[in-house]
Amino acid sequence: MNTELDLIHLVLEASLPVKLVMLLLLGASIWSWWIIFRKRRMLGAAMKAAERFEDRFWSGADLAQLYREISQGRAPEGLECVFEAGFREFAKMRQKRSVDPRALLESAQRAMRVAMTREIDRVEHSLNTLATVGSISPYVGLFGTVWG
Template structure:
């Protein structure tokens, strides 16, 4: 047993000082190399083929345009909600309709939302009421038509550019996939003249191609989220406009009966 133990100790004998120093240097040089092996997005884009670069530029433009629309649309919808809250507070506070109409029809004053619907309906109601012998039902129908037309214009303004967000959200992944497929085709075509293909040979080209899919998702995800959120807000405003039109129609109907 003693010769066997001696042989084992000799096998696990510590490395000489020179060997240990060389191993330490190898580890020290390998660490920075591993740190530099991360994904260099700019290098991947610059080394990609022309069609893939065109796809990336197109997706970048779509992403920037989407974010511009998102910020603008948020500001517009928030302002519409605030204006609707303020006007409903004035409307249901007991103010006279004539005073509200005079304030809404002032010159050089930009109105929108519920106030514009009120102004359009009350203006048409007064115009028809000035005619002699006009039935109250005709007055009410005229006011309702004016309010529907104004509400449609207001909703059209709120829905402006939502279609662009929907298109970006639905098309961008496919555009990125097209760039990826094209890049992979170029990568495999370059292997035709290579006798021995390895992962190291194929990996750079595939990485350049997959960045197109990543860019497509980067453009699509915010656009889809914003479209769903803004479409829901527009739908709520539409319901709010319809409810106000019905309530105001009831008030105008009572006013028409009093005039008779």
């Protein structure tokens, strides 16, 4: 009786369903780590961009100039996107004659809420995949253990 517990030996001697389960778990792990590293990089960049925008916003600079800089540069993300949507709507509504100030404010706030929701969706993308893999993997592994 061979009592060797070498990992390679165990994998080679496993049945086909167990090998498939191990392959599935390895693939899910690699996919999850790829998502985690991508999200980490994206969130780090988003935090730096948010800090830069906040510094510019609260510096006392002209908001119209800030809007022009944001809208003429690269595609805005995060707080820049929310600011751009709100300021664009504010400027559009302000050009109309006899606009109620309350309606002007509500319109700008609505545009900002929509932009904020889109940014949240962009940041949260793929998190449901991580949650699914994290909750299913123990059961898939248990299935492989019971079968093997």
